[in-house]
Structures are given as structure tokens and as C-alpha cells.
Amino acid sequence: MGLHEQLEELKTKSLKEISRTDGLKNLEDIRVNVLGKKGPLTEILRGMRDIPKEERPKVGELSNHVRDNIVTAIDEKKAELEKAHIAKKLESETIDVTLPGKPVTQGQPHVIQQIIDNIEDLFLGMGYQVIQGPEVETDKYNFEMLNLPKDHPARDMQDTFYITDEILMRSQTSPVQARTMEKHDFSKGPLKMISPGVVYRRDTDDATHSHQFHQVEGLVIDKNITMTDLKGTLEVLAKELFGDRFEVRLRPSYFPFTEPSVEADVTCFNCMGKGCSVCKQTGWIEVLGAGMVHPNVLRMAGVDSKVYGGFAFGLGPDRFAMLRYGVDDIRNFYQNDVRFLTQFSKKG
Amino acid sequence: MKVSYKWLKEYFDLDVEPKVLAEKIERTAVEVDQVTRAEDGLKKIIVGYTLDVRPHPNSDHLNICQVEVGEDEPIQIVCGAPNVAKGQYVIVALHGARIKDNVKIKRSKMRGEQSNGMICALQEIGFDEKVVPKVYVNGIYVFPEDSGVKPGEPVYSYLGMDDDVIDTSVTPNRGDLFSMDGNAYEIGAIYDKKLTLNHRQLKTVDETDNIDDLLKVKIDAPDDVLAYQMGIVKNVTIAPSPFWLQVRLMTAGVRPINNVVDITNYIMLKYGQPLHAFDYDKLSAKEIHVGYSPDQTKFVTLDGEERSLKATDLMIKDGDKNIAMAGVMGGLDTEIDDHTHTVVIESAIFDPIKVRKTARYHVLHSEASMRFERGINPATVTEALHEALELAAQFGDGKAVKDQITAVKPNPQAVEVTLDLTRINHVLGTQLSVDEVTKILERLQFTVQVTDETFVVTVPARRWDIHIPADILEEIARIYGYDNLPSTLPTGSTTIGRLTTSQQVIRGVRSILQGSGLNQAMSYGLTTAQKAKLFMMQSSEETKLDFPMSLDHAVLRMNLISGLLDDVAYNVARKEANVALYEQGRVFYRTDGTDRPTEVEHLAGAITGSLETKNWYGKEAPVDFYQLKGIVDLLLHDLNFEESISYVASKEYPEMHPGRTADIYLGDKVIGFMGQVHPQVAKQFKIPETYVFELDLQAILDAPKKIQHYDPISKYPAITRDVALLIDQKVSNTEIVAALQAASNRHLEKIQLFDVYAGKHIPEGKKSVAYTLTYRDKHNTLTEEEVNKEFEQAIESLKKAFKVEIR
Numbered sequence A: 001m002g003l004h005e006q007l008e009e010l011k012t013k014s015l016k017e018i019s020r021t022d023g024l025k026n027l028e029d030i031r032v033n034v035l036g037k038k039g040p041l042t043e044i045l046r047g048m049r050d051i052p053k054e055e056r057p058k059v060g061e062l063s064n065h066v067r068d069n070i071v072t073a074i075d076e077k078k079a080e081l082e083k084a085h086i087a088k089k090l091e092s093e094t095i096d097v098t099l100p101g102k103p104v105t106q107g108q109p110h111v112i113q114q115i116i117d118n119i120e121d122l123f124l125g126m127g128y129q130v131i132q133g134p135e136v137e138t139d140k141y142n143f144e145m146l147n148l149p150k151d152h153p154a155r156d157m158q159d160t161f162y163i164t165d166e167i168l169m170r171s172q173t174s175p176v177q178a179r180t181m182e183k184h185d186f187s188k189g190p191l192k193m194i195s196p197g198v199v200y201r202r203d204t205d206d207a208t209h210s211h212q213f214h215q216v217e218g219l220v221i222d223k224n225i226t227m228t229d230l231k232g233t234l235e236v237l238a239k240e241l242f243g244d245r246f247e248v249r250l251r252p253s254y255f256p257f258t259e260p261s262v263e264a265d266v267t268c269f270n271c272m273g274k275g276c277s278v279c280k281q282t283g284w285i286e287v288l289g290a291g292m293v294h295p296n297v298l299r300m301a302g303v304d305s306k307v308y309g310g311f312a313f314g315l316g317p318d319r320f321a322m323l324r325y326g327v328d329d330i331r332n333f334y335q336n337d338v339r340f341l342t343q344f345s346k347k348g
Numbered sequence B: 001m002k003v004s005y006k007w008l009k010e011y012f013d014l015d016v017e018p019k020v021l022a023e024k025i026e027r028t029a030v031e032v033d034q035v036t037r038a039e040d041g042l043k044k045i046i047v048g049y050t051l052d053v054r055p056h057p058n059s060d061h062l063n064i065c066q067v068e069v070g071e072d073e074p075i076q077i078v079c080g081a082p083n084v085a086k087g088q089y090v091i092v093a094l095h096g097a098r099i100k101d102n103v104k105i106k107r108s109k110m111r112g113e114q115s116n117g118m119i120c121a122l123q124e125i126g127f128d129e130k131v132v133p134k135v136y137v138n139g140i141y142v143f144p145e146d147s148g149v150k151p152g153e154p155v156y157s158y159l160g161m162d163d164d165v166i167d168t169s170v171t172p173n174r175g176d177l178f179s180m181d182g183n184a185y186e187i188g189a190i191y192d193k194k195l196t197l198n199h200r201q202l203k204t205v206d207e208t209d210n211i212d213d214l215l216k217v218k219i220d221a222p223d224d225v226l227a228y229q230m231g232i233v234k235n236v237t238i239a240p241s242p243f244w245l246q247v248r249l250m251t252a253g254v255r256p257i258n259n260v261v262d263i264t265n266y267i268m269l270k271y272g273q274p275l276h277a278f279d280y281d282k283l284s285a286k287e288i289h290v291g292y293s294p295d296q297t298k299f300v301t302l303d304g305e306e307r308s309l310k311a312t313d314l315m316i317k318d319g320d321k322n323i324a325m326a327g328v329m330g331g332l333d334t335e336i337d338d339h340t341h342t343v344v345i346e347s348a349i350f351d352p353i354k355v356r357k358t359a360r361y362h363v364l365h366s367e368a369s370m371r372f373e374r375g376i377n378p379a380t381v382t383e384a385l386h387e388a389l390e391l392a393a394q395f396g397d398g399k400a401v402k403d404q405i406t407a408v409k410p411n412p413q414a415v416e417v418t419l420d421l422t423r424i425n426h427v428l429g430t431q432l433s434v435d436e437v438t439k440i441l442e443r444l445q446f447t448v449q450v451t452d453e454t455f456v457v458t459v460p461a462r463r464w465d466i467h468i469p470a471d472i473l474e475e476i477a478r479i480y481g482y483d484n485l486p487s488t489l490p491t492g493s494t495t496i497g498r499l500t501t502s503q504q505v506i507r508g509v510r511s512i513l514q515g516s517g518l519n520q521a522m523s524y525g526l527t528t529a530q531k532a533k534l535f536m537m538q539s540s541e542e543t544k545l546d547f548p549m550s551l552d553h554a555v556l557r558m559n560l561i562s563g564l565l566d567d568v569a570y571n572v573a574r575k576e577a578n579v580a581l582y583e584q585g586r587v588f589y590r591t592d593g594t595d596r597p598t599e600v601e602h603l604a605g606a607i608t609g610s611l612e613t614k615n616w617y618g619k620e621a622p623v624d625f626y627q628l629k630g631i632v633d634l635l636l637h638d639l640n641f642e643e644s645i646s647y648v649a650s651k652e653y654p655e656m657h658p659g660r661t662a663d664i665y666l667g668d669k670v671i672g673f674m675g676q677v678h679p680q681v682a683k684q685f686k687i688p689e690t691y692v693f694e695l696d697l698q699a700i701l702d703a704p705k706k707i708q709h710y711d712p713i714s715k716y717p718a719i720t721r722d723v724a725l726l727i728d729q730k731v732s733n734t735e736i737v738a739a740l741q742a743a744s745n746r747h748l749e750k751i752q753l754f755d756v757y758a759g760k761h762i763p764e765g766k767k768s769v770a771y772t773l774t775y776r777d778k779h780n781t782l783t784e785e786e787v788n789k790e791f792e793q794a795i796e797s798l799k800k801a802f803k804v805e806i807r
């Protein structure tokens, strides 16, 4: 048998053997046996000495070809076997992907905080500052500076906790208006502020009353502020908090510190304006009080009411939260039941 | 105020649906609570006439009545009312009728006798017991002779139940809307209608007497009496009022009593002028004084209550004897009764603040006091008195004395307000013309003089709430309609809206605590005296409410933890074992001698149970000191203080576990504490093992922060050495670390504790602790020799400081 035949036979035999192999170890054995220094290919190539010089390149080419064929076959087989091996291993590693993930606990901001943050962010975007005031106030700032002299009947609208005759738990966030106006340097530009915080009223706690709740006060004072600016601002606020489908309407009302005074209603959440028991069939829900700052309030804070004017509004985040989420008992906000607190995931 | 639609129609033609009118009132004037029509929901309720009434043979209280109901035959009704009698016009609910609360009336047998309906009390067809005439409260209602009722006809129109009542919620500034006249003016303005006032003149007079001979009036407190008039009607017969008046009062929510009292109430509803009627014969001195009585004088009011007067209560007196609390309530001794013959009627205006104080102090908020507090129209004090005298003379069949006493003359003053068109449009944001504004003001029946674009508005006395241009602006705005205003946003110079650094830090702090698994809680600022002073970080006087509503909320908190522990208890009681809460809010410290407390922002947290939810792959770890410390540390580390934070064991907090509590220091200042709640305190709160912290957030905000700069990351590798020590239990980690640091000067970068062990294989009173010390030279590669040398020095220093065995 010539070298040619020997090489061809080796190739056929090896390829067959390789294709039959089913283990990586066997495949390695084949590689060592066939291609190794003591293997048949080396053996055959030793016979090169015995053939004529001119045939040698041809045989050399063939032997390289056979070698390449075998190597390729081994590599391919190896890849195939490895793939099968990995598939088998991975198969054995299969888990139940529907089991719950390891919990990463995260606390929630209080739902009222969420509403306050929401309002703050909206007004920060419109160039307002956020200003806090004291919770223990003087009669002067809580009432008198707001055009509510002692024994004014409108004081009945908010029954107040007194500490002494002159010191009280603030019954509204409005005193921050007076405090801020007094300090503001109008030569440096307009005053635009909101003031969120806790307020207190003499009320017996029940499903709809709480002796403690929150308010957010808003105030803008400048040279050219109009009632239409108030209306527009309240519309932006309502749409931000409740959604674009909500309309705002203004109704006359009375607050001693604003004139004209209005109450703002928004479309009823429950019936979207059709009329239901929640809105007493009106299609509207009262959400806040507002108005143009009373000249007396400006004057008492040392602001020239002939030059400056503006609007103020006040709203209750507790009430907003009750309306927005259908919370039926205000005490929920202050009992801090974790099953309640964790219901309101912070959106966006 | 309950505004009757039928009554309104006496002022002008009103062709608006009552509900539409109510909506319009709400949009233009004051809030409307509800619009009701009493007959709504009722069915088959008619007038009956009792032809015959006989006792029921099988009952000691039932009667069998034959009742004419406008049909061919009378019907038989069994009735249990004590006042049913033959010959009465009554309210009958027929078979198939619907009465109050949608109760259906059916034909039935009562103790063997057929009953084909029910004879009703007013309450049974929906009247509030408070308005039912006293004689009919405990029985069926009987129509009076002058009612003109006919058997078989529905009762509704007779009883005013087909009227629509618009119940308005009057704001404190609109006292004028506590009268029908005032409402008519308002609605006239809304619909641009001229109204007709039906004020009766005084005609039924007797010329013989001179009033000054009958009665004298002296005003002892002239500052508090703005108007005071009295008139007298003689030979009055006290009787029920005419039926129409009784119905009118009931519709307005007022109980009919007798003709004289009803007249005073009617006039009050019509004019908004409260009146008071005295029995002339019960006055002994015949000299009225308006003034004060000594403190604690006893006085029995109309309702039979004995009151102890304050020296500041303005009183009406007969000689020295008190006969009425001015503007609030009359006295029992001089009230009108069935035998009254001569009536004195008072029409006055008292100082609103006086009335308010007296009403508040005695908790006597009457229809009269409510009106006096909000103001009275000075223009109709006399007119109201005249009409009252005339009606009393007519209804009581008597005569009024021709003159009246005017002790203080009413002083109706029109107010002049000047404003210009530019101002109006500037504030309202409108583009109204002179004509439009004039038209609106004229609808309100204000007199307007226009020069160029300036309006001089004369406001009648009946609108005493209007004084300044802003008040006129409101009138214009509301009549023009808020819906007609466009929407704009403020323009003008730009302002920067940003949170202050403190506000940003507070938001950051909240988000770290939330990220650590704590939910934000909001507790009450007012708490019990006992809880207010637990877990105190500094000494302070308590701040108490003057008149708390309850002892649960009587004192301002001086800590946040106690509120959180209440919350933990609330949750634990509801089987929520895992509770992790934080609160950010104020505490109130007060120093002796000051009234007003200082408000300090605090931050506190409480955890109990586990921070992990129950899971399937491992046991949930219960919370402990170190878990909470990890959270606190994360929080404080994030604040990037210039000074360093340290924890020092403390036994100073009586409410805390003495062996598991640490003061938290920033530099050498305590800014808070943390640890386990004392088991006995936990027991009082009814809570399990709970860990808490409280921090002075204000101090944290105020503390200097590090200026941040880039720290180059070293290219050179670190070398570590581990050391395990057997050391006395009592030696703290801080002490060991300090000793290690003391000797390791140059290259020690970090000391990391990685094991603490006591118990088996460790001698009693000892513990095994292990640390990894990391060395690095930022600018060179460290050699083993350098590290070994430093490490050995550290160990030596440790050995010098403590009895320690290196393992």
C-alpha cells in the first residue's frame, strides 16, 4: 500500500472513530493516538524518505490535508460534546423562577408627605420658595395680623387651642404669610412662597375630624398680581394633584385675610361631575380656600397696598389624601398602621 | 338660614327652578347646604275630619275613629294618640301611603278592629320635633280653624310642605343674609330684578296713653348699645298665631309658641332684627336699664336654666332686677304667658363683641345672638319694631301705644367708597368697561356716581360689611361671575424656586431611612403629660394647653419616641409583628419663666420584630441593637460631618435598657441616643423588644459639613494582617481600636472587626475578637518588612494597654 493509500485509509478510519466517540476523554485519546509522536500519521510520514524526491511535496500536501481534516473533526466533535455536556449540567441546575425574590425592604414616605412633596415640587418649579413657620404661635400672628381682631366672629370658624391668652397652637398656616411678608425685601423682587405644616384645632377626633392636620399655605405678592392669576394657579395645582380631567370652579367665600375671598371646588372624584352622594349631587368637591390678600393684612405687615397686592390660598393635604385615595377615616393618618402606611407607593 | 322659596316670591316674580336658584346663590353669594322640599317621598297623606271617636273595646289607650277623607263613606282608623277627639281636622295617611323614612302604611287589624290608615303626628310626616308646637309634640296634629283645610285634600300645601327650602350657610361677613329682606336684595342683584318690600306700617294705635308715663328707659352702658327702642301693645289676647304664620315659622325651622313670640320671630326672619317681648305687668319698677350686674349674680333664663352672670354680661334690667341677657336670651320671670295683657317689645342693636362674649361664655348661641354677633341693619330697627307692634295689635286684638321710646337712636350711615376702573381691572385681571361696572353696582342697588373712570359708590347701611375698595371689588367679581374670569399665571420678574440646604438635607435623611426599610410615621404633637416627658434629650419645662379637649392630647411632646412606641403598640395589637417606623417633626422645649416653647426639629425611629419579611430561603433575623446602629450610622455617615461620630455607652435614660444604650456624639456634643427600650417601659407600652433612636435634627442641620474633594485612588496594593485576641469582656471595641491605632502610625488604612465570640472554649469573662488591619502606602509599594514592623508595634501597644492574649 502506498503512502497515498495509507493516508486515505488513516483519514477514513480516524474520522469514523471520531464520529463514534461520545466522551471528551475518548476524543482526547484519539487525538493523542492518531496525531501524537508515536501515532500512525507520524509513522506514515517517516516513510517519506523512501519515496522519490519529486513526489514528496504532493505527499506532504496530502498528509497536511489529512491532518487538518482530522484536527477539524476532533475540534468539531469536541465542541459538540462540550455543548451537550454544558446543556446537561445547566439542565441539572434548573430552578423555579416563580419563587419569590429575596425581599429588599424599603419604607414608604407617609401619604401626606407624598402630597406635600408633590405640591412643593410643583411650586418650586414655578419659582416659589418653601418656608416653614412655628407651630406654637402668638395670637398676633395667628389672628390679629390676618385681620382677625380679638372677638371677631370669624374666629369661630377655627376653634383654637390656647396655651396662654396670647400663645396658641396655630390653627392655620396663614401666620407664615404675615411673618414672611414682614421680612421680605420687595425691592429685591416679588414674594412667592408656599408653607406646608401641621395645624391644630379644638376638635374631637372622629372619622372626619382631627385635632391635628396639615395645611399648605400659598402666597404671591407683587405689583401686578390679578385674580385671574389666582384662578390659573389653582387650576395648575388641581391638574397636577388630581389629573388633567379635573376642572376648577371658584365660589365666593369669606376669609378675613382675603378680599375678594373664594373657595375652590374641583370635579368630584367619585362621579367625575355627574353627581353622587360624595359630592351631594353637585358634581363638585370643595378643596381649598383662597383670595386676594386683604389690604389690612398688607398694611399690618408693612407692605404698601397701593403698590403691592397678591393672592393667597390654603389647602389641606389630609383632605386631599382622603379624596384622592378614598380614605374614609382621617385617624388613619395618625395611627400609623403599617398596613396603611405601605399602601401608598410613591409614584414617579 | 332656611330660605323659603314661596316667601321669596312675595318680593318679585321668580321664574327660576329652586335648584337652579340655589346653585346661583352658591356661585354668587354663599354656600348652600341643601335644597329640600318636605313633601318629597311622601304619598297619599291627606286631611281628614274625625266624625266619631270611640274607645277601642280591647284596649285602654286606642280609639276607633270614623274619619271623613273626602270620599263617599268615612273610613275607620284605629288611633293611639292621647289627644284624638271628635270634630278634629287631622293628618291622615291612607292605605298605601308613604310617610317619613319611606314607611308604608297598610290597611290592618288592630286588636280585632279594622284600621284603614293612620292619623299622624307632624313628626311622622317629617317635621323636626323642634318645630312642632308644644301641644302637639306628644300626639297627633290638629289643624286650627283658620287653616281652611278640606277633608280629602293633600296636606302638603297647607303645611308648607310643597315649598322649597334653600338652606344657606352664611359666612360671618354676610349677616345681611340672615334675613329674608337681605336674601331678596341679593337674589334681586343676581337676577337683576327690582324687589317689593312688604313692610307693614303701624296703624292700630290708641292715642290715649303717653308712653313715657308707662315706661322709662335708661342706658347705663352707652358704649355697648348702638340702638334701643321700645314699644307697648295693650289689651293683648295671647293665642296661637294665624295658621299662615305658624307654617311660615315651621318652614324656617322655628317652633310656633304664641302670637306675640311668633311675631318677634317672624320679624327677626324677615328683617334680621331680633326683638324681645316682655310682659309689662311683670315689670315692677317700670324703669328699664341697660347695663351690668355684679359678678355671679344669679339669673334664670327662658329655658329655665339658672345662670351665674359675669360682670361683663350686658343685661336688660327692670330697676335693679335682671330681665334679659341683652341680645342673647330673655328671663323666665318676664316671659309672655297665656295671661299676658300688655306687651313691651324691644328692638335694639347691641355691641356684637359683647353679645358674642356672653353667648360664648354661657354657651347660649341663639338665633338672636347669632345675628347680633354678625351685625344688624340700623336702617330697619324702627320699621321692624313698628311692624311687630302692628301685628301684635292685630293678632292679639289690642292696640299699640302711639309713640315708642327711643333711648338710643339707630344711626344708619351709608358708606362712600371711591375706586377707579383701572384698579378694578388691575386686581381682577378683567377688561370691564365703565358701563359694565356701573350696571353691576346698580343691580346691587348701590348708588354710583361716575366721573371719567372713577366710581363713587354709596353703599346702603344694609350692607354693613362693605367699607373699602376691596369689598366693592369682591361685589363686582362675584356678580360678574368667577366663571367669566380668564385663567392666567403670575408674570413679572423671575424668582428662583429652590429648597434651602436644610430642606434638601431633610428630604435626603427621609429617603435614607426609607431606603433602610423604615416607614414614615406622623404622630400627634399633643400627647399626655406622662408621655410628653419620656426619652428626654434635655431637661425642659412642659408646655400645657390651657383647656385641653382630652388628657390624651394636653401637653406638647418633648420627644418623638413615645409617639412612635404608641404606633408600635397599635400595630402589635393588630398582629403586625414587624414594625419599622421613623418620624421627623418638632419637639417643644420650654424654659421656666417663658410662655412660648422653643421648637426643635427631631428625627426618631423605632424597630421591632424583623426588618425582613418572612421568607422561604432562610430565617428572618430579629432586629437588634446593631441593626439599628447600622441604619443610624449610614444616616450619619451620609451627612458628611466635619467632626466624627462616636457612640458612648449610657445609663442616663431611665426609659432605656441600661446596658444597651449609647449616646451619639458628634465631636464632643451629644446629638442623640439609641438603644433598646427598657423592658419595663416596653411592658407599659405593651410592646415587645424594641430598638429606638432619637436625634436632634436641628443640631445635625447646623453642624459643619466637610468640603468634599477628590481623593486619588492609590495605584499601590494594600497588605493585610489578621489578628485574633483573647481579651476581657469589658474592654470595648472602641478601646481596642484606639490602642491599635495609637501605635500604628504611618500606613494603617483601616481596621476591620470580623469576629466576636464568647462562650464555649473561651474562658469565663473573656471574649475572642478578630480584626483585619489593612496597610497601604499611597505613593510606594509597601514591603513586607515595613508592614510587619507596624503590625508588631500595634500588637505591642495592645499588650501594654490590656491583658490580652494573641491567638
Ligand SMILES: [Zn+2]
Pocket: A268, A269, A270, A271, A272, A273, A274, A275, A276, A277, A278, A279, A280, A281, A282, A283, A284
Ligand atoms: Zn360626585
